[in-house]
Amino acid sequence: MDDARARAFREHVEPEIEVMLRVALSLTRERADAEDLVQESLIRALRALDSFDGRHPRAWLLTIVRRTHLNMNRRRRPDPVGDWDVLGDQRPAFGAGTAPSAEQAHLDATLSSRLTDALEDLDPKFRSVVVLVDVHDLSYAEAAAVLDVPVGTVMSRLSRARNRLRAALGPEFLTPGRPA
Amino acid sequence: MKQSLRQMITCHWTAKRIQRYLDADPSAPLTAEEVARLEAHLAECERCTRVTEEHRVLHRALSLWPGAAVPDQRSVERVRSFLDELTDGSRS
Numbered sequence: 001m002d003d004a005r006a007r008a009f010r011e012h013v014e015p016e017i018e019v020m021l022r023v024a025l026s027l028t029r030e031r032a033d034a035e036d037l038v039q040e041s042l043i044r045a046l047r048a049l050d051s052f053d054g055r056h057p058r059a060w061l062l063t064i065v066r067r068t069h070l071n072m073n074r075r076r077r078p079d080p081v082g083d084w085d086v087l088g089d090q091r092p093a094f095g096a097g098t099a100p101s102a103e104q105a106h107l108d109a110t111l112s113s114r115l116t117d118a119l120e121d122l123d124p125k126f127r128s129v130v131v132l133v134d135v136h137d138l139s140y141a142e143a144a145a146v147l148d149v150p151v152g153t154v155m156s157r158l159s160r161a162r163n164r165l166r167a168a169l170g171p172e173f174l175t176p177g178r179p180a
Numbered sequence: 181m182k183q184s185l186r187q188m189i190t191c192h193w194t195a196k197r198i199q200r201y202l203d204a205d206p207s208a209p210l211t212a213e214e215v216a217r218l219e220a221h222l223a224e225c226e227r228c229t230r231v232t233e234e235h236r237v238l239h240r241a242l243s244l245w246p247g248a249a250v251p252d253q254r255s256v257e258r259v260r261s262f263l264d265e266l267t268d269g270s271r272s
């Protein structure tokens with residue numbers, strides 16, 4: 001590989017390392033596994049660079065992460081769990097990760113725990129969309145790439161998921177200052 | 181309070197577009213006309229304004245949700261080093 005291609009690859013990939021790790025962590029739940037998954041994905045992405053059209057590098061890379069994850073799971077376990085059970089099954093790792101930032105500390109503890117309960121009550125296919133778009137800030141198209149569904153499916157699931165969360169939390173949590 | 185049929189129709193029309201309005205996602209943008217109609221409706225409809233506000237607060241709460249799996253900086257650094265090796269190694 002020549003310098004120009006190496007540079008182009010690095011320019012596409014470097015800004016996406018964190019989001020790749022976020023998605024990988026959602027899939028694997030273990031930090032070491034997430035790093036392995038991203039590294040394996042980078043090797044595959046480099047191999048597939050010629051077929052990449054240069055647009056939407058994040059969606060391209062996240063598609064590779066999803067496929068690599070499926071492949072690695074197939075290799076490790078003959079009977080893989082449903083691929084999106086994992087993503088849908090996130091639990092807050094209190095105390096396990098880094099300390100919450102000053103801003104995170106502002107999320108009201110009661111709202112936070114109500115939100116966790118409400119997310120857990122969602123069907124995994126709805127939960128995964130809301131986690132990718134609202135928690136991890138992916139676009140509709142990027143979430144569609146991760147979940148391997150059409151953008152329209154992302155939109156309809158997202159809409160239903162949010163409306164269910166709104167209903168579960170209720171106006172007293174979402175707009176406490178307003179008269180009911 | 182009694183609502184006009186016209187207003188009910190606009191509420192329904194608005195409800196179907198509030199999330200796209202707030203997300204402003206490149207895959208599903210509202211037209212300028214749709215945005216204008218939606219904002220004009222929000223200016224006069226308390227109920228739709230409340231729904232919009234709930235969506236805003238919900239999104240913000242989710243973006244701050246501590247259950248999110250956030251990679252630590254050392255993971256990011258290790259992957260960045262890996263990327264360097266991957267691209268430098270093939271340079272020679």
Ligand SMILES: [Zn+2]
Nearest residue numbers: 191225227228
């Ligand atoms: Zn209305």
